[in-house]
Amino acid sequence: MIIFSIGVLWLLKTAVFVLWDCLHGIRVFIWARLKKLDLVKKYGEYVIITGATDGIGLEFAKKFAERGHSLFVIGRNPVKLENTKREIEKLLQPGKKVITFIADLNTTNLNVYKKIESELQPLKERIGILFNNAGFFVSDPDLFANLKEEDILNTVNVNVTSILMLTKIVFPFLIENKKGLILNTGSIVSIYPTPFLNVYGATKAFVKYFGEAIAYEYKDVNIEVQTLIPSMIETKMTEWSSAQRSFLFVNAKQYVDAAFATIGRTSLTTGFWTHGIEYFLSVRMFHAFCYKFISYHIVKLTKRQ
Numbered sequence: 001m002i003i004f005s006i007g008v009l010w011l012l013k014t015a016v017f018v019l020w021d022c023l024h025g026i027r028v029f030i031w032a033r034l035k036k037l038d039l040v041k042k043y044g045e046y047v048i049i050t051g052a053t054d055g056i057g058l059e060f061a062k063k064f065a066e067r068g069h070s071l072f073v074i075g076r077n078p079v080k081l082e083n084t085k086r087e088i089e090k091l092l093q094p095g096k097k098v099i100t101f102i103a104d105l106n107t108t109n110l111n112v113y114k115k116i117e118s119e120l121q122p123l124k125e126r127i128g129i130l131f132n133n134a135g136f137f138v139s140d141p142d143l144f145a146n147l148k149e150e151d152i153l154n155t156v157n158v159n160v161t162s163i164l165m166l167t168k169i170v171f172p173f174l175i176e177n178k179k180g181l182i183l184n185t186g187s188i189v190s191i192y193p194t195p196f197l198n199v200y201g202a203t204k205a206f207v208k209y210f211g212e213a214i215a216y217e218y219k220d221v222n223i224e225v226q227t228l229i230p231s232m233i234e235t236k237m238t239e240w241s242s243a244q245r246s247f248l249f250v251n252a253k254q255y256v257d258a259a260f261a262t263i264g265r266t267s268l269t270t271g272f273w274t275h276g277i278e279y280f281l282s283v284r285m286f287h288a289f290c291y292k293f294i295s296y297h298i299v300k301l302t303k304r305q
């Protein structure tokens with residue numbers, strides 16, 4: 001009788017979670033695409049964006065331009081920044097602007113952030129969104145002891161330190177404006193520890209925890225924090241995988257077409273429906289042990305070197 005009751009309770013709990021996840025999926029992946037939000041009106045004109053010189057960041061930047069935003073793009077490579085600027089400028093609405101700023105985010109030098117802060121000061125009333133999207137992942141996932149020290153520091157500086165420092169700069173502006181959004185790109189590998197993606201996965205867990213904590217802290221003052229936790233996308237970052245062109249991956253444009261619609265709809269989302277199913281199966285159905293086993297073998301089998 002006791003075992004039967006526990007079984008019924010477990011089934012009920014699972015049914016509630018399944019129903020909740022289905023409704024959430026319908027809201028962020030279907031409803032959000034049908035009924036677009038006016039993000040300029042909701043948050044403000046300027047989007048401060050990192051990691052927009054390539055991959056999903058570039059696609060996001062183009063979408064923000066199409067939707068009536070001005071952009072402040074932070075990147076480390078002057079040539080790529082200039083190309084990005086030219087590409088975005090073609091899509092801007094009248095009166096909108098792209099400003100670029102050269103900064104290597106693989107740094108702990110506070111002066112770099114002070115310079116960014118002083119560049120942003122004149123725009124502060126028009127800043128609506130900070131999109132911390134830049135990310136670093138080693139070109140060849142490996143066992144921890146084989147990683148180079150400089151790659152470990154690079155991963156932490158770009159994926160963690162830059163998010164903390166830029167959020168620290170922009171938050172006071174958003175508080176003064178009484179509206180705004182901090183959008184962070186995490187990763188699905190933050191849900192459980194991921195072998196071979198050891199340091200990277202841990203930095204993305206940081207992004208998720210940090211985002212969810214401040215989302216709660218500021219929920220009553222009209223400032224939103226959203227974390228994207230995508231799964232595998234075909235970009236420069238995933239060139240290490242021989243599965244890049246398989247069904248396991250979506251391309252950057254496909255991903256951003258879907259993920260853009262989720263902006264302002266939820267505090268945590270994978271951004272793409274197949275990634276949502278992956279998240280659902282991993283979190284609701286599998287134990288962390290199964291996740292670690294599967295991801296360990298996927299990385300081991302598909303890693304090129």
Ligand SMILES: NC(=O)c1ccc[n+]([C@@H]2O[C@H](COP(=O)([O-])OP(=O)(O)OC[C@H]3O[C@@H](n4cnc5c(N)ncnc54)[C@H](OP(=O)(O)O)[C@@H]3O)[C@@H](O)[C@H]2O)c1
Pocket residue numbers: 050051052053054055056057074075076077080103104105106133134135136158185186187188229230231232233234235236237238
């Ligand atoms: N691809 C995936 O499967 C996947 C999955 C989950 C999450 N993500 C996350 O999505 C975000 C975007 O990644 P992506 O896939 O689009 O990768 P990507 O094509 O490699 O783009 C990474 C972007 O970050 C910039 N960046 C890297 N290091 C930097 C530094 N030191 N200073 C300034 N900018 C720097 C890059 O600049 P350069 O153009 O100068 O290189 C580039 O614009 C990352 O946060 C990543 O962790 C990706």
